[in-house]
Amino acid sequence: MSDIVLELQNVSRIFGEGDAQVKALDDVSLSIRRGEFVLIVGSSGSGKSTLLNMIGLLDKPTSGKVILDGKETTTLNDGQVSQYRNEKLGFVFQFANLLPDLTVLENVMLPQQIQGSPEDIRQNAIDLLIKVGLEDQINKRSNKISGGQAQRAAIARGLVNRPTIVLADEPTGNLDSVTAGKIVKLAKTMAKELNQTFIIVTHDRHQFPDVDRVITIKDGKAFSGEETTMEITA
Amino acid sequence: MDYRVNLAARMLANKRGSLIGAVLAVSIGILVIHVNFVIFQGIYDAIIRDMTEYRFGDIFVSHEEEATIERSHVVYTNWFERVPLVKSATPRLSGSADIEFRSMGKFNEEFDVPVVGVEPVSDILASKIHTTINEGQYVYARNSIVVGETVAEDLGGVRVGDNLKLIMTNQGGEEVSKRFVVTGISKTAGGQGFDTSVIIHIDSLRSMLDRPDESNSIFVKLNEKNPEAAIDIRKQFLAAYANDDLKAQTIEESAEATLKGFRSGIAMINLIGYFGMGSSAFAIVTIQMMLVNSKTREIGVMRAIGAKRKDILMVFILQGMIIGAIGAGAGTGIGLAYTTYAKETNMQFQGSLALEVNYNWPKIAETALLAFFLAMLAAIYPSYRATKLQPVEAMRNV
Numbered sequence: 001m002s003d004i005v006l007e008l009q010n011v012s013r014i015f016g017e018g019d020a021q022v023k024a025l026d027d028v029s030l031s032i033r034r035g036e037f038v039l040i041v042g043s044s045g046s047g048k049s050t051l052l053n054m055i056g057l058l059d060k061p062t063s064g065k066v067i068l069d070g071k072e073t074t075t076l077n078d079g080q081v082s083q084y085r086n087e088k089l090g091f092v093f094q095f096a097n098l099l100p101d102l103t104v105l106e107n108v109m110l111p112q113q114i115q116g117s118p119e120d121i122r123q124n125a126i127d128l129l130i131k132v133g134l135e136d137q138i139n140k141r142s143n144k145i146s147g148g149q150a151q152r153a154a155i156a157r158g159l160v161n162r163p164t165i166v167l168a169d170e171p172t173g174n175l176d177s178v179t180a181g182k183i184v185k186l187a188k189t190m191a192k193e194l195n196q197t198f199i200i201v202t203h204d205r206h207q208f209p210d211v212d213r214v215i216t217i218k219d220g221k222a223f224s225g226e227e228t229t230m231e232i233t234a
Numbered sequence: 235m236d237y238r239v240n241l242a243a244r245m246l247a248n249k250r251g252s253l254i255g256a257v258l259a260v261s262i263g264i265l266v267i268h269v270n271f272v273i274f275q276g277i278y279d280a281i282i283r284d285m286t287e288y289r290f291g292d293i294f295v296s297h298e299e300e301a302t303i304e305r306s307h308v309v310y311t312n313w314f315e316r317v318p319l320v321k322s323a324t325p326r327l328s329g330s331a332d333i334e335f336r337s338m339g340k341f342n343e344e345f346d347v348p349v350v351g352v353e354p355v356s357d358i359l360a361s362k363i364h365t366t367i368n369e370g371q372y373v374y375a376r377n378s379i380v381v382g383e384t385v386a387e388d389l390g391g392v393r394v395g396d397n398l399k400l401i402m403t404n405q406g407g408e409e410v411s412k413r414f415v416v417t418g419i420s421k422t423a424g425g426q427g428f429d430t431s432v433i434i435h436i437d438s439l440r441s442m443l444d445r446p447d448e449s450n451s452i453f454v455k456l457n458e459k460n461p462e463a464a465i466d467i468r469k470q471f472l473a474a475y476a477n478d479d480l481k482a483q484t485i486e487e488s489a490e491a492t493l494k495g496f497r498s499g500i501a502m503i504n505l506i507g508y509f510g511m512g513s514s515a516f517a518i519v520t521i522q523m524m525l526v527n528s529k530t531r532e533i534g535v536m537r538a539i540g541a542k543r544k545d546i547l548m549v550f551i552l553q554g555m556i557i558g559a560i561g562a563g564a565g566t567g568i569g570l571a572y573t574t575y576a577k578e579t580n581m582q583f584q585g586s587l588a589l590e591v592n593y594n595w596p597k598i599a600e601t602a603l604l605a606f607f608l609a610m611l612a613a614i615y616p617s618y619r620a621t622k623l624q625p626v627e628a629m630r631n632v
Contacts, residue, residue, distance in 0.1 A: 058538060058626040079542050086540020097535045101244035106237075113237035114540045157539070 005164050005197055006032040006055060011064035013050050013220075024050040025061070026220035032165070032199060037191050039208050040201045042217035049169070051217055052201045056167050057085050069164045086115050090158030092168035092187075096150035098142035104153045105129065105138040111161045128156040131193075132186060148179035152186060159190060166191075168200040172207050180207055238545060242552035245532075249525060253557070256521045256609075260561020261568060263511030264605050268569025270507045271597065272576045274500045276589030281496065283590045284426035285489045286455075287362040291323075292464045294488040295452035295471070298479040302327070302448040305478060310452050311356065313474060317467055321457045322359035325449035327351035327439050331400040333432070335389045342390040348431040349400065351439030351449075360455040363420070366427045370394035370418035376438045379414035382429040383421040392416055400432075404444040412442055424587030461486070511605060515612040518557060522616035526550060530623060537625035547617045554613020558606035566602045 013025040024047045032038055042048040053059035054066055057073055066073045069088050076084060090111070098107040108125040129138050132152040137145050142153065151171060158166045168187065172180035184207055191198045200208060216223045246253045286292060295310060297303050303310075307325035314323035329349045335342045354373050358364050364372040373380050379398060386392040394416055401411040420428055440446055456464060461484060468482040486493070526533075533546055570593075575581070577591035 053626050056538065079544075082537065082540050082542040085538065091535075091538050093535070097531065099241070099532050099535060101241065101248050101532070106240070110237060110536075111539045114536075114545065161540075 003033050004031050005034045005069055006030075006199075007065075007067040008054065008222075009065040009067065011054055011061040011066060013047075013054065013059065014062045023220050025054065027064070028054075028220070028222040029064075030215060030222050032197060034164075034197055035191070035195045037188065037198045037212045038200070039205065039211045039214045040199060040217060041203065041205050041214060043203060046217045047220040048201050048203075048217040050220075051222070052167060052169055052199075055165070055199060056089055056091065057081050086111060087161060088164040090161060090163040090166040092151070092154045092158045092166060092171045094170040094173045096142075096147070096154040096174075098150055098153055098157070100141070100143035102142060103139050104134060104142050104145060104149075107142050107153060108156045108160055111157060115161060117161075125156070125160055128160055129153070131190070132156045147175055148182065151175060151179075151183050155183070155186060155190065159194065159196065162194070163196075165197045165199055168198065170202055171200065172204070173202070184208055238548045239552055242549045243556060245525065245529060245549070246553055246556055249528070252521050252525055253560075256518050256557040257561040257564060259514035259517035259521075260511075260558060260605050260609050261565035263507075263514035263608075264562060264565025264601055265569050265572070266510045267504070267507035267601050268565075268572060268598075270503045271594065272573050272581075272589065272591055274496075274503050275594070276576065276581070276591050277587070278493065278496045278500055279590035279592065280424075280587045281426065281492065282485060282489065284422065284424075284587060285492070286459075286485045288366070288422070288427045289453075290483075290485050290488040291360060291453040292456045292459070292485055293454035293468050293471070293482055294485070295454065295480055295482045296450060298481045300479075302445060302450055303452070303478075303480070304448055306447045307449045307452055310471075310475070310480075313471065314452070314454050314467075317470075319456050319460065319463050319467065321455045322356055323452055323454045324353055324356035324360040325436060326357075326451050326453055327436050327443070327445070327449045329402055329439055329443055331402045331432070333385070333389060334399040334401070335392055335396065337390055337392075337396070340390060342388075344385060344388050347385055348428075349402070349439060350428055350431050350433045351436035352433055353436045357453075360453050363427055363433070366420045366422045367418040368421045370416070372418055373433055373435055374417065376435045377412075377414050378417040378435070380418040380420050380428075380433040381416055382427075382431050382433075383419055384425070384429045385432055386419050392419070394418060398432075400434075400442070402442050404442060406444055408444075410442050410444075412438065414438075422587070423582060426587050508604075511601075511608060514561075514605075515608045518554065518609050518612035519615055522550065522553065522613055523619070525553065526616045526620045529620075533620055533623050534625050534627075537623070543621040546621045546623075550617035550620050551610065551613050554610045554617070555606070557613070558609025561609060562602040562605045565605060566598060569601075570598070 008028055008030050011025055011028045012023065015022045015024055028051065040048050040051060054061055060074055073084060105125055108129055109121050112121040112124060126138060129135055132155055134149060134152055137149055142150065172183050175183060187198060190196060202208065214225055311323040314320045330346045331349045333344045333347050352373060367380060381392050396416045398414050398416060399411055400414060401409060404410050414434060422429055440448060464484045468484060471482050472480065536546065573591060573593060576589055580588040582588040
């Protein structure tokens with residue numbers, strides 16, 4: 001099995017037409033290895049969210065290829081993309097985005113239920129909730145827990161399908177610094193324990209002092225390293 | 235439980251206002267049909283009931299061409315009474331008379347009042363007109379007369395025990411008169427009986443009209459309501475007396491002229507009810523569109539974590555099914571409660587005839603199922619719209 005789990009080849013994303021065209025991503029090429037803990041940083045409007053949408057198969061590039069776990073994804077149809085997202089990706093959003101109508105446990109079970117997994121879905125979810133320290137919150141409605149707890153549950157949901165990559169979009173952006181620190185620590189612990197690839201998008205580099213790699217997005221282009229030392233092409 | 239069912243139910247439960255609104259829309263559609271059915275079908279059935287019990291029986295025999303049957307009724311009534319399903323058969327003869335009445339020195343006169351001649355013994359068995367006597371008793375002797383309440387009022391307030399003079403023209407063209415003692419006043423709800431007639435012994439009427447043994451009709455009552463048996467018995471009777479030029483009709487046939495208009499009215503009212511149910515489907519479409527719009531974020535998250543379009547479609551169609559099931563259940567429950575109330579209280583409106591209320595189970599089930607399927611159909615468009623949300627667009631709200 002290849003060590004590369006994600007590869008972007010000359011990916012561009014253009015919004016609008018004619019004079020109103022905006023090039024959100026400009027010929028981005030990068031690759032991520034299994035088990036890496038990668039930080040994508042960039043200022044607001046730099047194109048990092050667009051890049052995340054490409055990696056997360058939520059949007060398709062105008063040109064270029066997104067190869068996830070060895071498979072070129074830009075040619076997949078909507079159903080195949082959904083299935084691929086479900087099997088290969090785990091998402092952690094800025095506001096956790098648990099479904100408020102479900103309990104914490106039901107939220108964590110959801111990706112496996114969508115997959116129709118034959119495993120013991122409930123026990124898997126409970127095990128993960130124990131790992132993220134939410135064993136006493138499992139039957140609470142997800143809108144009745146704190147922001148930090150919700151983000152922990154979101155990490156558990158992101159991990160429950162044992163995805164190839166966990167994508168986290170500003171996972172600490174909505175938390176106070178103490179809670180944010182705990183979430184970062186948790187993500188690092190889970191990544192190490194499960195040999196899980198994490199790609200974290202953030203504008204706040206300092207929340208994540210200890211990462212394997214940093215990719216900086218600026219004006220739609222990707223650079224390896226931080227802004228002060230960055231080299232084109234990550 | 236499938237996660238889509240769970241999610242659909244939870245989303246609805248947490249949007250109680252929308253759920254209640256949609257359920258009410260379905261319930262009210264069903265309730266309108268139930269109320270329509272109880273009232274209008276109830277009136278229709280009540281009219282058939284009263285016509286069966288007072289005027290036509292289950293089988294009504296008359297002459298094909300002539301106004302009267304000349305052959306003695308005994309031949310026919312005996313034939314009918316040998317049939318085990320027949321309760322009784324009785325002859326009737328009708329005519330019209332001018333009626334004179336003096337009360338406390340005041341002379342009252344009514345012209346061309348319908349007169350019904352009955353044979354009291356068999357009539358009491360066959361018809362229920364005797365039960366409409368709300369004062370006094372039924373015809374029991376040749377000089378006794380039962381006066382319909384309207385006639386009694388028109389004559390200035392006839393009471394039991396009063397003396398009336400009937401003046402008729404017999405078939406020879408001669409004017410004949412006879413005095414009668416009022417034994418009863420007849421009143422029926424809605425005037426479906428003989429409120430505008432008088433009832434006398436058939437032999438008295440035959441004698442006055444100079445029509446010995448003649449009758450206009452034979453009123454046949456079965457032991458229980460059985461339209462198929464009525465048709466069979468009618469056929470056998472007509473075959474037995476094929477040369478007598480008789481006409482034998484079931485209640486539906488004999489009352490056809492009266493009921494035809496009602497049937498169109500009921501069809502129209504039912505159409506309005508179904509239109510109301512259709513309108514409730516539009517309400518569901520609107521409410522579900524609001525639900526979809528309020529759940530954009532959740533749809534985006536679900537799509538992001540791998541839900542396919544068909545999963546999203548299923549969640550919202552399931553919501554339509556839940557709304558349909560609860561609405562159909564509630565509407566049917568309330569409708570049945572109303573039907574039971576109407577039946578138990580012999581519902582009537584301002585003294586009109588009491589509704590004949592029946593539980594029409596096939597129609598009740600059909601209405602509930604129709605409402606359920608309408609709610610499900612109404613959910614299709616909002617569900618389809620939900621599936622059209624691209625995750626990246628939905629996620630912009632995230």
